[in-house]
Amino acid sequence: MSLIHPVVLCGGSGTRLWPRSRKAQPKPFLPLVGERTLFEATLERCSDARHFAAPIVVAGTAHLLLVKEQAAGSPGARIVVEPEAKNTAAAIALAAALLPKDAVMLVCPSDHHIADVSSFRTAAKQAAALAADDWMVSFGIAPTGPETGFGYIKRGASLGEGYRVEQFVEKPDLERAEQFLADGNYSWNGGIFAFRAGAFLDELKIHRPDIAEKVLASVAAGREDGALFHPDAASFAAVDAESVDYAIMEKTARAAMVPVAMGWSDIGNWQALRDARVGDEDGNRARGNVELVDCSNVLAETDGPRISVIGLSDVAIVVDGDEVLVTTMEGAQKVGKLTGAAKQ
Amino acid sequence: MSLIHPVVLCGGSGTRLWPRSRKAQPKPFLPLVGERTLFEATLERCSDARHFAAPIVVAGTAHLLLVKEQAAGSPGARIVVEPEAKNTAAAIALAAALLPKDAVMLVCPSDHHIADVSSFRTAAKQAAALAADDWMVSFGIAPTGPETGFGYIKRGASLGEGYRVEQFVEKPDLERAEQFLADGNYSWNGGIFAFRAGAFLDELKIHRPDIAEKVLASVAAGREDGALFHPDAASFAAVDAESVDYAIMEKTARAAMVPVAMGWSDIGNWQALRDARVGDEDGNRARGNVELVDCSNVLAETDGPRISVIGLSDVAIVVDGDEVLVTTMEGAQKVGKLTGAAKQ
Numbered sequence: 003m004s005l006i007h008p009v010v011l012c013g014g015s016g017t018r019l020w021p022r023s024r025k026a027q028p029k030p031f032l033p034l035v036g037e038r039t040l041f042e043a044t045l046e047r048c049s050d051a052r053h054f055a056a057p058i059v060v061a062g063t064a065h066l067l068l069v070k071e072q073a074a075g076s077p078g079a080r081i082v083v084e085p086e087a088k089n090t091a092a093a094i095a096l097a098a099a100l101l102p103k104d105a106v107m108l109v110c111p112s113d114h115h116i117a118d119v120s121s122f123r124t125a126a127k128q129a130a131a132l133a134a135d136d137w138m139v140s141f142g143i144a145p146t147g148p149e150t151g152f153g154y155i156k157r158g159a160s161l162g163e164g165y166r167v168e169q170f171v172e173k174p175d176l177e178r179a180e181q182f183l184a185d186g187n188y189s190w191n192g193g194i195f196a197f198r199a200g201a202f203l204d205e206l207k208i209h210r211p212d213i214a215e216k217v218l219a220s221v222a223a224g225r226e227d228g229a230l231f232h233p234d235a236a237s238f239a240a241v242d243a244e245s246v247d248y249a250i251m252e253k254t255a256r257a258a259m260v261p262v263a264m265g266w267s268d269i270g271n272w273q274a275l276r277d278a279r280v281g282d283e284d285g286n287r288a289r290g291n292v293e294l295v296d297c298s299n300v301l302a303e304t305d306g307p308r309i310s311v312i313g314l315s316d317v318a319i320v321v322d323g324d325e326v327l328v329t330t331m332e333g334a335q336k337v338g339k340l341t342g343a344a345k346q
Numbered sequence: 347m348s349l350i351h352p353v354v355l356c357g358g359s360g361t362r363l364w365p366r367s368r369k370a371q372p373k374p375f376l377p378l379v380g381e382r383t384l385f386e387a388t389l390e391r392c393s394d395a396r397h398f399a400a401p402i403v404v405a406g407t408a409h410l411l412l413v414k415e416q417a418a419g420s421p422g423a424r425i426v427v428e429p430e431a432k433n434t435a436a437a438i439a440l441a442a443a444l445l446p447k448d449a450v451m452l453v454c455p456s457d458h459h460i461a462d463v464s465s466f467r468t469a470a471k472q473a474a475a476l477a478a479d480d481w482m483v484s485f486g487i488a489p490t491g492p493e494t495g496f497g498y499i500k501r502g503a504s505l506g507e508g509y510r511v512e513q514f515v516e517k518p519d520l521e522r523a524e525q526f527l528a529d530g531n532y533s534w535n536g537g538i539f540a541f542r543a544g545a546f547l548d549e550l551k552i553h554r555p556d557i558a559e560k561v562l563a564s565v566a567a568g569r570e571d572g573a574l575f576h577p578d579a580a581s582f583a584a585v586d587a588e589s590v591d592y593a594i595m596e597k598t599a600r601a602a603m604v605p606v607a608m609g610w611s612d613i614g615n616w617q618a619l620r621d622a623r624v625g626d627e628d629g630n631r632a633r634g635n636v637e638l639v640d641c642s643n644v645l646a647e648t649d650g651p652r653i654s655v656i657g658l659s660d661v662a663i664v665v666d667g668d669e670v671l672v673t674t675m676e677g678a679q680k681v682g683k684l685t686g687a688a689k690q
Contacts, residue, residue: 021654293685296677307668310365310684313677314661319670324651326665328672333640333657340654341637 005055006130006196007105008048009097012041012061012069013087014113018271018335020343021325022303030112031068034269035278041069041112045076047119048108053127058082058100059112060093066230085235091249092241094197095206095217096233103200106130109246111193115278117265125262128163129196137258138205138250139164139196142189144263148179151270151335153191153247155259167257170247189261192268195246196260202250209253216241271334272318272327276301290321299331349399350474350540351449352392353441356385356405356413357431358457362615362678364687365669366647374456375412378613379622385413385456389420391463392452397471402426402444403456404437410574429579435593436585438541439550439561440577447544450474453590455537459622461609469606472507473540481602482549482594483508483540486533488607492523495614495679497535497591499603511601514591533603536610539590546594553597560585615678616662616671620645634665643675 016029023029030041038046048054056078061069063083073079082096094109101107108126116122129139142155142165150173158168170191174182182188206214216237223234251257267278276299279287286294289303295312302309304321311319318334320327325342337343360373367373374385382390392398400422405413407427417423426440438453445451452470460466473483486499486509494517502512514535518526526532550558560581567578595601611622620643623631630638633647639656646653648665655663662678664671669686681687 295680295684304670307665307670308686309670309672310681310686311672312680312684313674314672317658317672319672321651321670326648326651326653326663326670328653328655328658328661328663330657336639336656337654340639340656342652342654 004104004106004134006048006053006108006126007055007097007101007199008045008057009094009107009109010041010044010048010057010059010112011090011093011109012059012065012112013090013093014111016113016269017338017343019269019275020337020340020346021322021327022320024322025064025346027068028065028113029269031065031072034275035115039072040115040269042072042075043115044110044112045073045079047116047122048110048126049076050123053123054108055105056080058097060084060097062087080229080231082231082233085233085238087243088238088241089243090193090246091206091210091213091244092217092238094195094202094246095214096221098197098199098202099218099221100231101199103198105199106133107195107197107199107202109193109195109197111268113269114192115265115267115269117278118263121262121264125260125264126196129260131163132161132258132260133196133198133201136198136201137161137164137256138202138254140167140251140257140259141192141194142259142261143192143266144261145183145188145190148176148183149190150174150176150179152268154182154188155191157187157189157259157261161258164258164260167251167259170252170257189259190266191247192266195251205250205254205256210242210244210249213242213244213249271337272301272320272329273331273334276318276331348448348450348478350392350397350452350470351399351441351445351543352389352401353438353451353453354385354388354392354401354403354456355434355437355453356403356409356456357434357437358455360457360613361682361687363613363619364681364684364690365666365671366664368666369408369690371412372409372457373613375409375416378619379459383416384459384613386416386419387459388454388456389417389423391460391466392454392470393420394467397467398452399449400424402441404428404441406431424573424575426575426577429577429582431587432582432585433587434537434590435550435554435557435588436561436582438539438546438590439558440565442541442543442546443562443565444575445543447542449543450477451539451541451543451546453537453539453541455612457613458536459609459611459613461622462607465606465608469604469608470540473604475507476505476602476604477540477542477545480542480545481505481508481600482545482598483602483604484511484595485536485538486603486605487536487610488605489527489532489534492520492527493534494518494520494523496612498526498532499535501531501533501603501605505602508602508604511595511603514596514601533605534610535591536612539595540604549594549598549600554586554588554593557586557588557593615681616645616664616673617675617678620662620675
């Protein structure tokens, strides 16, 4: 089987992980779980040269320095520098246009955590096999709870290495999420996809010819600069910002999915981050100069000042520069709307 | 009636109000309630020249600059500089030795909050009247709850302006504190006293002649320096550190008390401080750059960095320099034992 081409997308601002995640150094580029950043771990997952070609990284100009630094360990990596953010359909189309038509792409967000890399790689191979047959393939992540924050994928008939997609479902309410969990045929849509590059562009031309045309024009008028590729800014500016889910997955007749349980988390807020980290015997997760007394399941981290905590449970306390955040786990969803997070 | 001589004691480290209260700038010298510091408010309460003479302040060398600055508005104030801390019996004896024998002293800790100054002054006059008759007078503060953190005073027979003390009671357990509250004859011992200077020294000579002798020697060999008085360090170093409660109040045959309800708080921890401040409609008390979302009865204060809080109730969050404290109100008693508070 031919090599899989990782396409790593560096969007995602991570405002719900403010104040640690900031505009200048957002979520993908932070060591949120373990020693490596989420972006570094994403590259590392796709670094086995027996199965993976060198990656294509799609990133914005604002984070180019971070990308270069953190991709230094990935030989042959190419970096596509988006003049501006235009959502995932355009980002993936840029990579597809730069690859041979028969290259199979594995599209990976760079801001997720995956605990079980072995299961990830098994699913990647299954997805690549389906993509080689021109299926538009989504990873279907086995749900571990009645999550209302994700879209769902309902599986259909078997395709051997995976399943047809019967339906993409928007974020449900709690009642429906509980039905999905009980049903067993629903997976989370985690934004990981496999496509044959040519097939992707063909589908885009059918369903969103405007996006296809303008992205291809921006590539045709683009500029190579060593490992960097700069699409033409004027053409790219005219591209509609649309997600790959809306532009292709929900419209194509050839949507497939590969089910996978791999300890996945989108690290979507401080609660998810706490859960992705290993706790001590009281369930506490502390980083930096922290003293916890009578605490349980507390996440506390600081880039300098000491944090001293007494008597709290299920709370996140984050000190970063001139910002101090204290939130309940229930409140973690609202962090992005705080003045400090919104007005960066 | 002759003037009352305020004697303001500047002991009290306030480690349970760490990290705001620190060794270098402890509790009395901080604007914890309102705009003025507790020390300034103590002087202000005793500043009516129709009733009060200029104060005598007893303070340690470490805080002399703070005392001078904050006592600048009290004309004629004298400052007795203790070479080292020797508890309240010695501190009061120093002041008594510097006053005429017939001067009536009103001994005031400088780290308490009193909301109702009018009631304080009425009680001060009653206490002074009893003290002029050589009673050793304690303010008996009307309890507002079954407090286990204070000593209690049980009142005896009436003396007109107050009562004889039937008994001083050590800090009770909760059950006894509830009995005291129901009984109605028990008051809190808040450490506010009135004595005739000569009578105080006479009682000290009877019950702790060693303390009396060494304090008087340190005053005899002391040195005047403008508004400052420096007791002789060598003599003072030999003085036993003892509280006025043990040295005199629990031993004298002439213990009296004046009952008073005056919105008193010892601001003994962050919970007490929260309760002494006026809250907003959700009971929150914020100072500095603070954003509170879905919070109630939260105290949050910062000397610089922004504090953002979501979803918490009955919690204190304090940012001071390189320290961040987060504690439940229940946990507030333990603040003094935190590494940061203990190892200053």
